[in-house]
Every structure is written in C-alpha cells, then in structure tokens.
Amino acid sequence: MSSKPFIVALNRNQRNLEILSKFLEQEGYSTLGVLNPAALDETVRKKDNISLVLMDISGFNSKVWESCELLRQREIPFLVLSPHQQSAVEKHSKRHGAQGVLVKPLVVKELLLLIKGLIEE
Amino acid sequence: MDSENQKLSSGIKGFDEILMGGLVPQRGYLLRGLPGTGKTAIGMHFLTEGVKNQENVLFINMGEPTKQIIKNAEGMGFDTQGIEFLDLSPDQEFFSNKEAYDIFSPAEVERDSITSQIVEKVKSLKPTRVFLDPITQFRYLSTDEFQFRKQALSFLRFLIDNGATVLFTSEFSSDSPDDDLQFMGDGIINLEFFSNGRSISVSKFRGSGFRFGTHSMRITKDGIKIYPRLRPLLKEVEFEQETISSGVPEIDELLHGGIERGTATIISGPSGVGKTTIGIQFMKEAAGRGERSVVYTFEESVSNLVNRCESINIPVQSMINTGMLSVVQVEPLRYSPEEFAQLVRSEVDAKKAKIVMIDSTSGYSLSLRGEDPVSHLHSLSKYLTRLGVTVILINEVENISGELKVTEIGISYLADNIIFLRYFEIEGEMRKSIGVLKKRLSDFEKTLRELTITKYGIKVGKPLKDIRGILNGTPERVKKENE
Numbered sequence: 068m069s070s071k072p073f074i075v076a077l078n079r080n081q082r083n084l085e086i087l088s089k090f091l092e093q094e095g096y097s098t099l100g101v102l103n104p105a106a107l108d109e110t111v112r113k114k115d116n117i118s119l120v121l122m123d124i125s126g127f128n129s130k131v132w133e134s135c136e137l138l139r140q141r142e143i144p145f146l147v148l149s150p151h152q153q154s155a156v157e158k159h160s161k162r163h164g165a166q167g168v169l170v171k172p173l174v175v176k177e178l179l180l181l182i183k184g185l186i187e188e
Numbered sequence: 189m190d191s192e193n194q195k196l197s198s199g200i201k202g203f204d205e206i207l208m209g210g211l212v213p214q215r216g217y218l219l220r221g222l223p224g225t226g227k228t229a230i231g232m233h234f235l236t237e238g239v240k241n242q243e244n245v246l247f248i249n250m251g252e253p254t255k256q257i258i259k260n261a262e263g264m265g266f267d268t269q270g271i272e273f274l275d276l277s278p279d280q281e282f283f284s285n286k287e288a289y290d291i292f293s294p295a296e297v298e299r300d301s302i303t304s305q306i307v308e309k310v311k312s313l314k315p316t317r318v319f320l321d322p323i324t325q326f327r328y329l330s331t332d333e334f335q336f337r338k339q340a341l342s343f344l345r346f347l348i349d350n351g352a353t354v355l356f357t358s359e360f361s362s363d364s365p366d367d368d369l370q371f372m373g374d375g376i377i378n379l380e381f382f383s384n385g386r387s388i389s390v391s392k393f394r395g396s397g398f399r400f401g402t403h404s405m406r407i408t409k410d411g412i413k414i415y416p417r418l419r420p421l422l423k424e425v426e427f428e429q430e431t432i433s434s435g436v437p438e439i440d441e442l443l444h445g446g447i448e449r450g451t452a453t454i455i456s457g458p459s460g461v462g463k464t465t466i467g468i469q470f471m472k473e474a475a476g477r478g479e480r481s482v483v484y485t486f487e488e489s490v491s492n493l494v495n496r497c498e499s500i501n502i503p504v505q506s507m508i509n510t511g512m513l514s515v516v517q518v519e520p521l522r523y524s525p526e527e528f529a530q531l532v533r534s535e536v537d538a539k540k541a542k543i544v545m546i547d548s549t550s551g552y553s554l555s556l557r558g559e560d561p562v563s564h565l566h567s568l569s570k571y572l573t574r575l576g577v578t579v580i581l582i583n584e585v586e587n588i589s590g591e592l593k594v595t596e597i598g599i600s601y602l603a604d605n606i607i608f609l610r611y612f613e614i615e616g617e618m619r620k621s622i623g624v625l626k627k628r629l630s631d632f633e634k635t636l637r638e639l640t641i642t643k644y645g646i647k648v649g650k651p652l653k654d655i656r657g658i659l660n661g662t663p664e665r666v667k668k669e670n671e
Contacts, residue, residue: 083291086292173292
C-alpha cells in the first residue's frame with residue numbers, strides 16, 4: 068500500500084480534476100478525482116485511507132451538503148471550493164463540518180500549504 | 189551609429205521609408221491598433237521579407253490558429269512557406285469544455301507550459317525575426333500587472349538576446365490600456381482606421397530618426413501599401429533655370445517671356461473661361477520641345493478633355509499617343525493625399541514628367557480623402573518644384589464677375605505665378621480677359637488683355653488700355669479726350 072497521503076477531489080469539471088491532480092501528485096500526494104457527490108459517497112464508504120477531500124461545490128445542488136455530512140461522520144477533513152465568496156456557502160460549509168472555504172481561482176502555493184497543514188494535523 | 193545598410197527591411201517599401209531604411213535589428217517593436225487595422229498583415233510582410241533573405245522566421249500566434257492565419261495570409265497573396273509557426277492559440281477542445289478550467293488562474297496553469305514551448309522553439313530555430321501576435325495574451329498568464337511587465341520584458345530580452353528582431357502586437361481598449369507595453373518597446377508603430385481611410389504613424393524609434401506624422405495606408409489584395417507623407421526635398425535638385433514659353437506670343441509678353449521652370453503657377457478664373465486650355469497650351473509647347481507633361485483631372489473625363497482640346501487646335505490625342513502627355517482622371521475619394529502624392533511622384537521619377545497640372549484645386553480638395561488638403565497640396569507642390577518640375581494649379585472661382593478673388597481655398601501663397609482669367613461684359617457682349625497678378629522671379633505686364641478661344645487656338649489681343657474696371661466687375665470704356 069502506498070504511504071502517500073490520499074486526497075479525493077470532487078469536481079464536475081474533468082479538466083479541473085486533471086490540473087488539481089497534477090499539482091498534488093507533484094507534491095507527493097496520491098489522488099482520486101470524482102465527478103459527482105454519489106461517486107464521492109461511494110469512495111468514502113469504500114476507502115478508509117482518505118486524508119483529505121477537496122470538494123468543489125460548483126454546479127451541484129444542495130444534496131452536496133449530505134456528502135459533507137457523511138465526511139463529518141467519518142471524521143475526514145475537507146475543504147469546500149466555491150466559485151464565489153458567499154456568506155451562505157460559508158455558513159453551510161461550516162455547519163456541515165468543513166475545515167475551510169476557498170474561493171476559486173485558487174493560488175497553487177497557498178492551497179498546497181493549507182493541505183500540508185491539514186494533513187499534518 | 190546607424191546606417192541604412194544596418195537596418196532590417198520591414199518588407200513594405202513605404203514603411204521602410206518612414207523608418208528611414210527599416211527597423212534597427214535586435215530590438216522589440218510594438219505594433220498597436222484596434223482589430224482590423226492591419227497588424228497581422230504587417231507582421232506577415234516582416235516575416236516573408238525574412239524568408240526572402242533566407243532567414244529563419246517565427247510567428248508566435250496566441251490569438252488566431254495557424255490554419256486561419258495561413259488562409260488569411262494566402263488570401264492577401266503572401267507565401268507562408270518558410271514561416272515557422274508556434275501555435276499557442278486556444279483550440280476547439282477548450283470551447284467544448286474539455287480544456288476549460290476554473291480552479292486555478294491561467295497564470296498558474298499555462299505559463300510554464302507556454303514558456304517552455306517558446307524557449308524550446310527559439311533555441312532550436314534561432315529566428316532572426318519573430319512576430320508575436322498578440323503579446324497582450326501574456327496579461328492573462330500573469331497574476332498582476334507587475335508580473336506581466338516583468339515577464340514581458342524578460343521574454344523580449346530572451347528573444348533579442350537570441351538574435352531576433354521582434355515585432356509584437358497589442359490589443360488595447362480604454363478598459364485595458366497598453367501604456368506599459370509602450371514603455372517596453374524600442375519602437376512604437378500605431379495603426380488607425382478612420383472613416384476616410386487607414387493610417388500608420390511611428391511615435392517612438394530608439395536609435396534612429398523616422399518620418400514624423402501620420403501616413404496613409406491601404407490594405408490591398410497584394411498586402412499592405414504605405415504612402416509616406418510627402419516631404420519637400422531638403423536639397424534642391426539642380427535644373428536649368430529657364431523660362432518656359434506658352435507658345436502664344438501675347439501670353440509670353442504678359443509673363444515677360446513665360447513661366448520659369450520649377451515654379452508653381454495658379455491659373456485662376458470662373459467656370460468655362462479657359463483655365464484648363466491655357467494650362468494645356470503650356471504642355472503643347474512643352475511637347476514640341478520633347479518634354480512630357482501630365483494632367484490630373486478631378487472633374488472632367490479624359491475623353492471630354494481630349495475632344496475639347498482637339499476642337500481648338502490643341503492636338504492632345506497625338507501628344508498622348510507620342511507619350512508627351514498623360515491625362516489621368518482621378519476618381520473621387522479613391523486616394524488619400526499621400527497616395528495621390530505617390531502617384532504623382534512615380535510619374536515624375538519614372539516617366540520624367542516636366543509639367544504637372546492639377547485640374548482643379550477644388551476638385552483635389554473634394555476628391556481626396558483626409559483632412560487639410562491645402563497643406564498636402566503645398567507639400568506636393570514644393571516637392572515637385574524643387575525637382576525642377578513646373579506645376580500648374582487650375583483654380584476655379586465661383587464668381588463670374590464682381591470683386592476679384594484669386595482663390596477660394598486660400599492657396600495663393602503656394603504660387604510663384606498667378607495668371608487670372610475674367611469675364612467682362614461690355615456693350616452687352618460677354619468677353620474674356622487674361623492678366624498676371626504675381627510673378628516671383630521676374631517682372632510682368634500689368635495690363636489685361638482680351639482672350640478668345642477659337643477653333644484655331646488661343647488668341648490673346650493687345651493690352652486693354654481703353655477699358656477700365658474689369659477687376660472690380662464694372663468695366664467701362666475710357667473716354668478719349670475728344671469724346
């Protein structure tokens with residue numbers, strides 16, 4: 068089994084997942100991209116080595132918060148990625164256990180530092 | 189110090205003239221203009237000129253795809269063989285969402301890949317000419333203005349240090365100015381599009397002089413044509429200072445011999461009085477001496493002019509046939525003043541025309557696109573006279589009679605000589621008179637003479653000493669003492 072920290076990313080945009088994986092893998096993380104909340108839920112139920120989830124909520128409806136609840140129950144840390152700075156998103160994310168909310172476009176260096184900090188915790 | 193030999197041709201003759209020989213090599217030049225002003229076409233000239241000289245040339249296209257550029261270029265007659273393209277334009281995958289992303293800024297995602305592609309290409313090709321269209325795409329690959337400036341500067345430095353002369357375009361608007369790029373470029377070339385035509389101007393050119401001001405530009409099916417604004421020659425060309433006869437002894441008497449070679453003469457008068465005929469008369473005499481003349485007619489058709497002159501015994505058709513005369517009809521709004529000046533210039537340089545007549549000055553002002561026709565006419569006239577060409581400007585005044593007004597567009601200062609024609613009515617009969625108002629290089633007869641144009645030619649009578657008041661429009665016979 069790989070000793071690399073395992074990060075799962077939810078994003079409905081395949082290209083976003085590819086770019087994200089490229090940057091994360093360059094930093095030594097193992098990654099898996101999923102395109103919808105159902106696939107994320109399935110992965111969470113099947114894998115027990117998830118270090119972190121990056122959850123891009125763009126394009127999903129409120130059911131995405133149910134996936135957040137599942138992560139909270141499993142005590143898997145996760146960050147919510149949002150296309151806009153919105154207090155409603157911030158409020159929901161926090162309420163459902165998110166470690167933080169990041170607004171796109173993200174700055175690679177800052178994201179990597181944040182991930183490193185969360186995983187080391 | 190620069191000499192013309194050390195310069196790099198832009199591939200456009202008129203542009204090289206503005207740049208006083210061409211671009212200074214291994215420098216970066218900003219080519220700025222709104223869409224459709226001809227930036228890419230100028231770039232194609234720049235690159236194809238390099239190909240012609242067996243240079244390696246590179247087109248870095250960040251906006252349009254290569255296929256489209258080649259298609260457009262070939263439509264304008266460019267041969268794109270030999271041009272290396274580095275296509276960094278977005279492909280259709282991007283539109284279909286397969287390539288679109290929003291998680292990071294393009295600056296984070298694309299920059300490394302684009303930079304490495306450029307570095308690799310430049311190192312392998314070692315181009316001497318690079319056309320980058322548009323550099324402003326780099327703005328989207330930079331996180332802020334400071335980063336953009338730093339990256340653009342170091343990118344230009346990289347290309348130049350690798351032996352290239354760089355032409356880079358910018359797309360700008362009021363929301364996205366390109367002032368920063370203007371500071372970066374060693375030269376700035378501005379392209380503009382007005383309702384009356386296109387223009388090009390240079391506002392910065394480090395290490396060389398250049399022709400200031402706006403110059404006319406045209407996009408044709410054969411590429412870009414640039415017509416530099418005509419400047420009077422700094423040094424006069426030596427030519428024989430002699431008087432040119434009109435071939436009509438009485439007109440020569442009025443002019444104390446004729447008009448001097450290398451001078452500008454205004455022939456002024458109302459409609460139908462015979463201005464063009466007098467002008468052509470000088471050309472008829474020139475043809476007899478074996479000298480070529482050219483008439484630019486803005487109002488009358490060539491056939492009308494020919495028929496009219498033939499009917500008064502001026503053999504214009506045979507003068508045309510023997511190459512002693514060329515009559516050029518100028519279509520309204522076809523040319524800018526600079527283009528027209530080039531037309532005249534080529535006639536004088538290549539075909540050695542000795543007399544140039546512009547018929548008429550008001551037609552010139554109305555027919556040529558652009559502003560300030562009088563100053564262009566001044567430049568053209570000065571340019572020609574310094575070459576020893578005799579210029580005749582036909583000037584129509586609206587008033588048939590009344591107070592004398594030499595011109596209506598304020599051009600009398602252009603003339604070394606002014607010949608004026610007037611109608612006058614005496615004893616119920618409409619008659620014509622001819623006189624000289626100004627002659628810079630010699631004295632002239634101060635009296636008026638009667639002018640008649642018959643099927644045998646121009647006839648000028650003795651001085652009209654028995655009639656006064658022609659100039660103020662109230663002619664009357666002078667009473668003799670015994671009357």
